[in-house]
Amino acid sequence: MLEICEDSGSIVFRARIVPRASRNSIFEGQDGVLKISLTAPPVDGEANKELVKFLSKLFGVSKSRVSIVSGAASQNKRIRIDGFTAQKLKEKLRR
Numbered sequence: 001m002l003e004i005c006e007d008s009g010s011i012v013f014r015a016r017i018v019p020r021a022s023r024n025s026i027f028e029g030q031d032g033v034l035k036i037s038l039t040a041p042p043v044d045g046e047a048n049k050e051l052v053k054f055l056s057k058l059f060g061v062s063k064s065r066v067s068i069v070s071g072a073a074s075q076n077k078r079i080r081i082d083g084f085t086a087q088k089l090k091e092k093l094r095r
Contacts, residue, residue, distance in 0.1 A: 002093070003032040004086040011089060012069060012080045019047045019075075024054045028093055033076075048072060051079075059084060059092055 005012045014033045021037035029035045040050035048068060056063040061084060071077035081089075 001032060002028050002034065002090070004089060006086045010080055010082045011084050011086050012078055013089070015051075015077050015079050017042075017047060017051060017075045017077060024050070026054075026058065026093070034093075042075075045072075051077075055079070055081065059089070 003014060015036050016029065016033050018035065018037045019040060019042040021039055023037070024039055025037045027035050036051065036054070038047050038050045038054065040046040051068070052063050052066045055061075055066045059066075059081060061081060065082040065084070067080045067082075069078040069080050
């Protein structure tokens, strides 16, 4: 089950990033972590930029509302989305 912390109109969740994938995709992993595949390479912050762009488009929020809380240089990250709820996230993942 996906672990989501909800606080003050924001959510924070853990994600494992797989760079250099054939396409951008997202799915719920078995260990409470979102698995996110990105086409961008992990060089010069390109994967982080692609991650923010992908999540903002997927969840229909502006890029400024998506931030990497920790793990900017790691495949394991904590991500915050402001103005979003855990319920909305779960609904988007079901689709």
